[in-house]
Amino acid sequence: MQLIKDQQIINNEWQHGDEIGEIPAGKVTVSVVHWQAERDKLIARGNIGLRLAATDSLEDIKNDLGHFEIIAIDFEKFNDGRGFSLARLLRERYGYEGEIRAIGTFIRDQLYYMQRCGFNAFELAEGKDLQQALKAFTAFSVISQPDVHQKTAPAGPWR
DSSP states (O other), X not given: OEEEETTEEEEOOEEEOXXXXXXXXXXXXXXXXXXXXXXXXXXHHOOEEEEEOTTOOGGGTGGGGGGOXXXXXXXXXXXXXXXXXXXXXXXXXXXXXXXXXXXXXOOGGGHHHHHHHTXXXXXXOTTXXXXXXXXXXXXXXXXXXXOTTOSSOOOOTTO
16 A cells, blocks of 8 residues: 655555554554553564554653654544644644654545644545645645744735
């Protein structure tokens, strides 16, 4: 399966593990519950990413962020904006610089805004056209709010 990372189509090297139990070989994301239950074992194993649900608290894992190559934020519904907030908090409050990947139910029209909130990877649903999805990143030419990489709002025609 392929995905979009840093506005490029690449092969997906990661899989998503079960809640708790046997972890498949290779690079795997685990839930917060799994991480908390088997933290030391997972650290020793390596190649671990974290999978966040919209209801997960970053306070519970803030001191462990350095252990994760990737943090995947699961969108259970495309109209649930809490994943946007999690990504922004990871970048701005907690200084996470690794991959933040959107997984689950989201739509092409959200990609541009997700990127502005800190996502840099997008695992779209099976069968979605990744070439078409890439066009979402150039859909807007005027912005009115800073993104996670800007410290002030961009100049615009309204000033």
